[in-house]
Amino acid sequence: MTQPTSCEAIALDPSDNVATALRALEPGAVSVRCGEQISVVTAAEPIPMGHKLALTALDVGAPIRKYGSVIGLATAAIKPGAHVHVHNLRSRRARAG
């Protein structure tokens, strides 16, 4: 697995469309590491440590990927750099009803 480094957020697989904040992030430029690659994404809002931000624009119903696997579907349109969490991501598993 990719090792976290001193960058500000980390994506764990090249297919991931979210990155995890390694510290509390303020809106603005964020360095994101994935393997040896460093990219920059603009955080659209504050992202608490350990929470996710979108690396790309995501449509409603789009699969959200972390660790190279789908962790849920977008329940709203998500802009690049937006906070991705339970308000706009829904599990595909063990749903009631």
Place this chain on the structure above:
Amino acid sequence: MPANPTFLGYRRPSGRAGVRNQLLVLCINGLTSPAARRIAASLPGSRLVATPYGRGQFGADKAAHERQMVGLGRNPNAGATLVIGADRESVDHVAAAIATVGKPVEAVALDDVHEDALALADRGLRAGARLTHAISRARREPVSAAELFVGIECGHSDATSGLVSNPLAGAVADRLVDLGGTVVFGETLEWLGAEHVLATRAATDGVGQAIRDVVLQREAAVAATGTDLLGNNPGHENIRGGLSSIEEKSLGAIAKGGSRPIRSVLAIAQAPDTTGLHVMDGPGFSPESLTGFAAAGAQVMLFTTGAGNSFCNALAPTLKISAHPEAVQRLREQIDIDASAVLLGTADLEQVAAQAFDLLLETASGTATWGEILDETAEVFIRTGSSY
């Protein structure tokens, strides 16, 4: 690391080695738990494990109850076991099963003393004193690390668990398996959404299919209750920590078992037939999950957490791991392994894993965990049905 690392353990008649040498006061029936408490309180250094259940159990639930009682009684960290219960038949049944591994065991029952709970406490105290005297003769001796059986658990996980603490526990697990040791992790619900990854690590197609099957069974059981998993698993503390779905939590959680082939899917409290890595089909609630591991014979636990989780197993010393930079500062007397330097990028994971493996061996040799010092411990029994 030396080629053949060892720890100092207590050799048992079963051939296995204990990392602690306690008298286990094992109450197998809730009716006698007050007497068991009196007995254990009168025997400093003994370890009380008392179920509140033990009657009116049937089928798979009864079988799981018995596996837990017998398995805990056989755990090599107990030098001897005192069985306490309501009737002579049930205490004899459990004591005989424990004695098959050569463990010194005595059994006292309420119906032996005409249902007099105070007389039961007196009789149990005398038997416990004899057993305590016998096990005080045990001495530690060098034992190969290959004889360790480690249970790996996570609780109150956050994003740092999946990024650092679970991969760290996994790296320790890989080291132990490569030396010939045994590892188990469980919490079936936390394979949900990651079972496709886990199944590819199965040693055989049959084990891979068994992993998929038990996940689907748990998922169906949760759905049948009409409740949504969100808010329960991931729980509120997981959500605060940034985990948004069970899939995300699971994909981080499965890293704690490392990367070696999965040899079997164990039932609750079932001892593995081989060394190597195993998974246990059991509950996600840590206290119960840990009891399942201890009853399967685990001598030490590794327990990863994000924001903190103080709960430890009673029979097996439990090493707490966190990579959360604030939690490790706040919980200095509760977190045994500080992995925050990996998160902050000032240490690499293999380096901290090597230190964690050394601490695992030291703990097996007698160094106390914070959980032991503070006695933040219990056994919590797993039920698979209600009492009738």
